[in-house]
Amino acid sequence: MRTVDQTIENPFQIVSHDTATKARIGKLQTAHGEIETPCFMPCGTQGTVKALSSEELETLGAQMILSNAYHLYLRPGEKIFQNVGGLHAFMNWKGAMLTDSGGFQIFSLAPLRKVTDEGLSFQSHIDGSKQFVTPEKIIQFQRLLGSDIAMVLDECTAYPSGRKETEEAMRRTHVWAERSKREFRRITNDERRTTNKEQLLFGIVQGGTYRDLRKESCETLVAIGFDGYAIGGLSVGESKELLWESSAVCAGHLPPDKPKYLMGVGMPQDILEGIALGIDLFDCVLPTRNGRNGQVFTSYGILNLKNASYALESGPIEEGCDCLACRGYSRAYLHHLLDAKEILGVRLTTLHNVSFYLRLMREARVAIAQKRFNDYKDQIHQWVRRHP
Amino acid sequence: MRTVDQTIENPFQIVSHDTATKARIGKLQTAHGEIETPCFMPCGTQGTVKALSSEELETLGAQMILSNAYHLYLRPGEKIFQNVGGLHAFMNWKGAMLTDSGGFQIFSLAPLRKVTDEGLSFQSHIDGSKQFVTPEKIIQFQRLLGSDIAMVLDECTAYPSGRKETEEAMRRTHVWAERSKREFRRITNDERRTTNKEQLLFGIVQGGTYRDLRKESCETLVAIGFDGYAIGGLSVGESKELLWESSAVCAGHLPPDKPKYLMGVGMPQDILEGIALGIDLFDCVLPTRNGRNGQVFTSYGILNLKNASYALESGPIEEGCDCLACRGYSRAYLHHLLDAKEILGVRLTTLHNVSFYLRLMREARVAIAQKRFNDYKDQIHQWVRRHP
Secondary structure: OOOOOOHHHOOEEEEEEOOOOOOEEEEEEEOOEEEEEOEEEEEOOOOOOOOOOHHHHHHHOOOEEEEEHHHHHHOOOHHHHHHHOOHHHHHOOOOEEEEEOOHHHHHOOOOOEEEOOOOEEEEOOOOOOEEEEOHHHHHHHHHHHOOOEEEOOOOOOOOOOOHHHHHHHHHHHHHHHHHHHHHHHHHHHOHHHOOOOOOEEEEEEOOOOOHHHHHHHHHHHHHHOOOEEEEOOOOOOOOHHHHHHHHHHHHHHOOOOOOEEEOOOOOHHHHHHHHHOOOOEEEEOHHHHHHHOOEEEEOOEEEEOOOHHHOOOOOOOOOOOOOHHHHHOOHHHHHHHHHOOOHHHHHHHHHHHHHHHHHHHHHHHHHHHOOOHHHHHHHHHHHHHHOO | OOOOOOHHHOOEEEEEEOOOOOOEEEEEEEOOEEEEEOEEEEEOOOOOOOOOOHHHHHHHOOOEEEEEHHHHHHOOOHHHHHHHOOHHHHHOOOOEEEEEOOHHHHHOOOOOEEEOOOOEEEEOOOOOOEEEEOHHHHHHHHHHHOOOEEEOOOOOOOOOOOHHHHHHHHHHHHHHHHHHHHHHHHHHHOHHHOOOOOOEEEEEEOOOOOHHHHHHHHHHHHHHOOOEEEEOOOOOOOOHHHHHHHHHHHHHHOOOOOOEEEOOOOOHHHHHHHHHOOOOEEEEOHHHHHHHOOEEEEOOEEEEOOOHHHOOOOOOOOOOOOOHHHHHOOHHHHHHHHHOOOHHHHHHHHHHHHHHHHHHHHHHHHHHHOOOHHHHHHHHHHHHHHOO
């Protein structure tokens, strides 16, 4: 049985490098198939990628989706996952799945939460009930969910935060990371409780926008040892300069042979910046959330289909896109559906947006393999200049 | 070119009769394929069957869907249909389509509407704008939509309504039916304006719950001559006894060789009652509306999946159902999605319900062909007794 200590069986292999940037193509073995990186994970926070079915995600070529232990712990709760044998069966998803611990979401509940070294007290955002979770509990629950990648519970700080506060949160994140690893090892070594031998465990780097804290956080987590490393606590309001500075510090202090995951980033151009730093995994609510607002991503920029100017346009969202929305439906029809608040409208815009993000990643991988990633990135940056 | 007067080319052929009831199997030729009757039309009032894509409807085996000229006239309006060439192209629907005139919907707007022999004045339910439509205008618009079956504009009365009021509305309905037929003939004989030579025109019988008025309405409409006849103004609050009495009177006074359509009916057991009277076409919002409320139709009755009792049920909505919802998803998952107000929840319940109704019609046709329709109807009535 593989544990996170047996590095001899590193499930991550680097296949190809770009030359001018740190971008790389990797293959990550999971219990639900091999993931090609860089990889974007559509967000299925509550056990569903909003508005899409699992069949549609598969058709779109999604390799791995993200879900959230915090949300699923509160609703539907543990018992149903014991009954059906995990989140894959529950949501009928056959691909890979990463579950976030929910640290970020719980910290967003301030002032309804209280943190101690032992764990986190908070009030449920659903029914106001009092809850208490520990790093161990979150690991146990993700084990029950049977995700392919589990994340440790971490403490996020808001931006801006003072050095002392950031340092304290980082220190606690490290204590929790150690405890999470210990609990994960205990469970995976206990045959009776092992339901998914291949589950991977990722640590989460904190340290705000302080370069030295970020470096310290990377080194501490690497010393504990994880299957992969996430860069947390960014894209929370800091400038793009600070985002990329902090990300670059982390990318530079994390082991090159492990997958790196930049949490919650972001716009297409931001994902490409991350890839150039050697980041392998990304997630973001933008394609789904913007879709529900009528905003669609195209190679000519972001269009808001609620705008009356699309009411008579008989062409698809994007010429050449092979998604179901673009193959069958006009901008005018989507405008009508959004205007009339018809569910099919947000279904189709969401489907197109997820398709756009997955295509972006496929194109990025091809560009890396052909050692022309900077050209591709520049092309997308020109897109941004046209549509800031 | 076929017009409604050339009865030699009756697009409706009766294939098989039940023995103990008036149920029959028919084939209706439309510009978008042959429809097997009895046929249930899912409601796509605003140019979309709520929560479903046209691809899903096709997969479910929907033969014909219903849309509404009134809604589409107000939004998105005429111009887009001129641009894209009709509603089929607009909503990417390849099957047959019937468009209701909107008479029922406009009369539901009281007191925001005013009726004269010339036409209907009303305030838009969308933006409050003042509108005026005539029977001719509604025919022209349905010609533009390119539906396979167009309906005349009629005047509905509420239930209960006095005899004088009902008689007056019926008289006006007849005048409008005559004008609609004349306008339809004018357009179809005008080569330059003919975009869909095979469009059929149906009249609508009114007369409330007065047997003699219903008989008179049938005879008047038959004298004008239509490709098929709808029974309107029922299922608006009258008792089941009055509904079936009025329906039977109409069914008995309409030509047996023409398709009959009972508008807005209904529950599964009601549709089977209608079939037993020789009705061929049905529409109802129940499968879609109930689906959005979490209610699903099964052969064990109607279940409300929002009920907490389904939270841990790992089985499908209905064992043996081959719809996408039942093949891939548990009641527990659907309960969770509905509880969390996730779009996928209402997508899957709607999809199952439409699948249930279409299966009901397939089973009814088989039962008619095997001359055992009453047995099948009794079976469904037992279902109702268990779940009133």
